[in-house]
Amino acid sequence: MATQERPLRADAERSVRTILEAAERVLAANPAASLEQIAEAAGVARTTIHRRFANRQALVDAMVRNVLDQLDVVIESAHPDTAPPLVALHQITAEVLRVKLGWPFAMTESFAPGSKWAQGQQQLVTRCVALLARAQAAGLVAADADLPWTCQVYYALIGEAAHNTTGTDPHELATKVIDTLLHGAGPRP
Amino acid sequence: MATQERPLRADAERSVRTILEAAERVLAANPAASLEQIAEAAGVARTTIHRRFANRQALVDAMVRNVLDQLDVVIESAHPDTAPPLVALHQITAEVLRVKLGWPFAMTESFAPGSKWAQGQQQLVTRCVALLARAQAAGLVAADADLPWTCQVYYALIGEAAHNTTGTDPHELATKVIDTLLHGAGPRP
DNA sequence: GTTAACTGCGACAGAGCTGGTGCAGTTAGC
DNA sequence: GCTAACTGCACCAGCTCTGTCGCAGTTAAC
Structure with missing residues (x-):
């Protein structure tokens, strides 16, 4: 089965990485894809996935934990x-x-509402709000701004920017996101 | 065996509505829910769903067509x-x-990327951009604004606002969305 | 070099979902 | 009131996915 504590051998460690990356590719295209498809994309037998992950959920959990880290x-x-x-x-x-x-x-999985990751995500929101509060103190954000809403908007903007395959440079996209977050689309004074 | 053209009897029409609404509730909570669960939520036998919709996809299609209309x-x-x-x-x-x-x-289904509804959605985007262009001409939107990006942001803001269960009044939420879209979170001059 | 871990392969059982049928009972529409 | 449409129910066939097992061959670790 899987999800044991014993340290993995180097090749096993490698195949775990390969599986996680393949799962990401496949599930991004089709969240309902079967483990068979994931195994094929990873160039691995389906049984190997079952050896490394107790079940589908354990695989997804590992992916989520990976990004949260x-x-x-x-x-x-x-x-x-x-x-x-x-x-x-x-x-x-x-x-x-x-x-x-x-x-x-x-x-997106880790940010799904009502998931087991809600608490981990809440922690991120808290840090985000704290940072926005500092920005507010520095005059970058309006004094009467609704910080949780602003944080929500911030996440949404990041999500949209990630859909833009055109400008693939993260820093360029980041500039656009923050500019939009702080000033919107209206005319500048 | 379904999706025929013959006009439905009143009770059949009614159960179609009931099924669509139940499907919305169930699938919103769990997109992978079975037809059985949907039928139960609708207070209807599963076979009735099969009678009215050729298959799962046809059911979802009907839902999407409903909202697009x-x-x-x-x-x-x-x-x-x-x-x-x-x-x-x-x-x-x-x-x-x-x-x-x-x-x-x-x-969300109708806005899924790469779906069969992409063209219908593209039409909406076009109209949205046209409206934003009028807003731009009126000075509401910066002259150098990236309209497709603004439109994307607009959709995202609507999506986020819909997650806010607190302010459930659509007009209040709309005000917030448009305010954020046009001015962002930064301080007002 | 020995050993234990790892993998691929083939096979299997079990579960769940889908789609379909026939029949008896109910209901809308004329 | 008659008829056709509609529904629930029980049942069935087929499919896919999941999870497990044993075995033979390969590979990392000591």
Whole structure:
């Protein structure tokens, strides 16, 4: 079966990575795809997936945990509590976009409402709101802004930007996202 | 065995409605739900669903067609080509929100990328861009704004607003959406 | 070099979903 | 009131997916 604690051998570790990446590709295209299809995309026998992951849910969970860990690192390394708000915001946006472009399925899965990841996600929202509050204190955000709503909009903008296959440079996209978030589409004074 | 052209009897018509509404409720909660669950929610035998809809896809198609028709009516009645842009925008936003709150599954389904509804959706985008262009001419939107991107943001904002169960009044939500779309979260001059 | 871990393959059982049929009872429409 | 349409029910056939097993061959780790 799977999901044991014993350290994996190097080749097993490798096939786990391969499976996770293939699952991302396949499930992004079709969330209802079978394990058979995932195995084929990974160049692996279906039984191997079952050996490494107890069931489909365990596989998805591993994918989600993977991106959540990445997001944690990304946010931490942007120093959202000490760096200038706009700098941190830009840095985080670009990096989150990079993660989202690579792991779209796992990303949407982790953000699915009412999932087991709700608490982990709530933690992200809290940090996001905290950063926005710093931006507010710095005058970047209106004093009377609805921060949870702004945070929601921020996530949505990142999601939309990730759909834009044209501008694939994360930093360029990040600039657009933050510009839209702060100023909208209206005329500038 | 279904989707015939012969006019349905009144009771059959009624059960079709019941099934569509139940399907919306069930599939919104779980897109992978079985027809059995939908039938149960509709207070109907599963075979009845099969009698009215050739297969699962036909059922979903009917749901999507239903909302697309609603959206068409909604947009048309707001006179997007003649009414003042801001008025039309607000009117459309509020009504679309009303539709989305009632048919979240069908709505996201119809907007799924690469679906058979892509062309119908493209038509909506075109009309949306046209309306935004009028708003641009009226000075509501920056002259150098990226209209397709703005339209994308507009859709995303509507989607997010629909997740807000707190402010359930469509007009209130519409105000928030348009305000965010045009001005973002930054401080007002 | 030995051993334990890993993999592919073939096969299997079980479960769930789909789509269909026939029949008896009810109901809308004329 | 008559007829055709509609529905629920029981039942069935077929399919796909999941999860498991054993075995033979390969490979990493000591």
